[in-house]
Amino acid sequence: MTLTRTAATFPPPVMEARRWLDGVTFPAERPLINVSQAAPVDPPPTALRQAIAEAALTRDAAHVYGPVLGMPDLREALADTTCKIYGGDVRANDVAITSGCNQAFAAAIAALCGEGDEVILPTPWYFNHKMWLDMAGVESVPLTTGADLLPTPDAAAALITDRTRAIALVTPNNPAGVEYPADMVMAFAALAAEHDIALIVDETYRDFHSRSGPPHDLFQNPDWRDTLVHLYSFSKAYRLTGHRVGAMIASPALLAEVEKFLDTVAICPGQLGQHAALWGLQNLGQWLAGERDEILARRAAIAANMPKLEAQGWSLLGLGGYFAYLEHPFSTSSADLAPDLVRTAGILCLPGTMFHPEGAESGARQMRIAFANLDAAGISLLFDRLAALPAT
Template identity: 45%
Template sequence: MRLRPRTLRQIDSPIDTAYALLDRRRNGRPLLDLAQAAPQYPPAPEVVAHVAAVARDPRGSSYVEIPGLPRLREAFAAEIADAYRCRMRPGHIVVTAGCNQAFCLVASALADPGDEVILALPYYFNHDMWLRLNGIAPVYLEPGPDLAPTAEAAQALVTARTRAIVLVTPGNPTGVTVGPDELARFAAVARRHDIALVLDETYRSFRDTEEPAHDLFADPDWARTVVSLHSFSKDLAIPGYRVGAIVASEPLNREVLKLLDCVATCAPRIGQEAAWAGLTGAREWRRARVREMAERRECFLATMAGRPGGFEVLSAGGFFGWLRHPFAGRSTEDVVRELALAYDTLVLPGTAFLPDDRGTFRVSLSNADRSALTDFAGRLAVAGA
C-alpha cells in the first residue's frame, strides 16, 4: 500500500523555494546571497570556548529540565530586567528550540482550530504557515503609510473568535520598529478584549537605540496580556544551535511545556549552554556586532539613495531592507527569478510575506559587507536599465 500523506494547508518554505532557484544556475559566476538572514561571523570566543568544554563533559549531552537550563533562565531573566528596566522572574521564561518553535508552541497553546489570530502585514512567513497548518485563521492587519501597524486598525479586526494579536518588531521582513507608545496601545486593545499580545522580538538588540523596546513589563499585570518571544540566533551568532525563549505568564507557560515535552522534550542543551555563555560573557562582543549592523544599514541606505535601476527602498531596520521593484505588471516571483538567474543575486519575494503581490522583496543585510552592498546596487542598476 502506498503512503498517502495529508495535504498540508500551507505554502512551501520560501527559503527552500529561493534556494531551489540555484539549481538552475549554470554560469558559475559568484552569487550574491541576500536571502536567508543569518550572521556571517562566528560566535564570540567565550561562547566557542564554553561549548568546547561542554562537549568534553560527560554530562554535556544530557537532557535539561523541560523549561530550560536553570542558569540560562536566570541569566535571561536578568537580561530582560536590565534591557527593559523591569523586574523579571525565571518562572516567566521557557527556553525553546529557536524562536520559530516559541511561536508555534504559544500559538497552539492560545488558539484552537477555527479561532482567529491577527497578523500584522507583512507577516513573518512561518507565523502564517503555522496558523493555517493548524486550522487557525490569520486575519491580516494592514500597515499604515510608514509600514508600521496601528492599534486602532487592529481594534477593528477583533471578533469573538480572536485569540491574539501578533507583531514582529523590529519587523521581518521590513525592519520597521513599532514604538513603545504604540505597543502600549496594542496592549490596551488586547487587554480590553482579554486576548494575547504576542511580540516577536528576535531583532530587538538591532534597533537604533539602547532604550527599552517597550514599557509593557513595568505593568504589574503584564502577564495577563503580553507574550514576548526571543531568539539568541542573531544576537549571539548561533542560528544552528536552535535556542530561543518565551516570556509569558506561568499559567500559559504550563500549557506550553506540555507541548514542548511532546515535540522536543527540551531545547538542545548545547544551544542553551552557548546562549548562557553569550549572555554572561560576551556583552561587549554583542554591542560591537550591533554597531556593525547599524553601519551596514547606513551603507545600504546610502548606496540605494539614487534608486539604482528604479529599485526603491521602502524601509530598513534590524537585519533587513524592504524594496519595491520598478517593473509594473510583472510578478515579483518573476523578477526575483531573473535577479537570481541573470544577475546572480538571491533575494526573497514579498509574496512570501504577504497574501498578495505588492511588487516588493526582502534583502538580508546580514549577508553583505560594504563591498557587497555596493555590488548589489550595481547589479540592480543593470537589471533595471
C-alpha cells in the first residue's frame, strides 16, 4: 500500500498532548497549568477589536476575495516596518501576506523544493516545519546543535548536498527559546549564498527579542533577495492567532512562484485579519512594547525560579521568546514523563522527543515550557510543582 502524504508524518503534537487530558480531573486546589502551546489566550486589545468590527461593518471589500499576495496597504506597511527595524531596502513587492506563518513556510518550501530535495533543520526543530517537509516529500536533514542549542555554519556546511535547497532557522527559537546571535545568522546567510541555496529565517517571536537594536543585518545586504526568505507572524504580536495572518519577505521572482501555491490553497488571506494587522502596525507600537516588557518579565521570572529545579538536578538549556527549554533529571523518557505530569502534577507540557528525530537520545531528557500565558505567580507555582516531583 502506498504511503499517503499525511501518513508520512506524525500526529500534531499539541493535539496529541491535549488527548492526555481525557479522563483526568483537576481539583480546585490544583488546577491544570497548561504550558503546551505557544499562543496568547487573551483576545486582542479592545481598540483593535473595534477596528475589526468597523472593517466588518463598513468595508464591503473585506468580505470578498482579495489579492492572492495580500492587501497592498498591508504589504507596504510591513515593508516600511521591516526597513525601520532592520535597515536596508524592502519594498511592498517583496512582501506576501499569508494565512498564518505556517502557511508561509509551506509556500516557501513549495516554491523552493521538488520531490526528494533536502532542507537542513537545526534540532530541536519546530515540529510543524518537520511535518510539512514530510508531507511535501522533502527530506529533513537534522543539524545537531551544541550544549548552547545554537547551530553552527560549519556543521551545516558538512550536510549540504546537491539536493539541498534551503537551511531553515527559527529565532528566537521554537522550541528552545535561544536567540541566534546576529553574526551567526549572517554567517548562515553567507553559507547559503555560497552554495546558491535559500536561507529561511522564521522570526515569529521577533517582537519579544531581549536584545536592543535589530536582531540581524540580513536586509542591509543589497543582494539579500538572492538568498533570504523571511517569515513573520502577526498572531503573536497582536493576539490574532484565530485570524491567521502571517507574512513572507522574499524576492518578487520567488513570490511569483509562491503565489501559485497560495492561490491554490486559500486564494487569499482572510481580509478581516489583514485589516487587523494593518491597524496594529499603524497604531499599536507602544502597546506592543508593553507586551514585550511583560514577556521579558516572565522570562526573568523563569530564571529567578530555576534554583528550585537546579537543586533537584534540572538544567535550563534555553530561554527566550515564549519558551524555556529544560533538561530533566529522571531516568524516564520525556515521552513518558510528559503525559504522567498531567496526572501527577497537573502540568501539560511537551516532551523533547516531539522536537527531535525519532530515537534521538537528547530529546528523551528535554521538556519545553511555553510560559507566555503564565504570570510571575503562575511561573512560581509551576516550578514548585516540578520541584516537588519524586526522584525516579
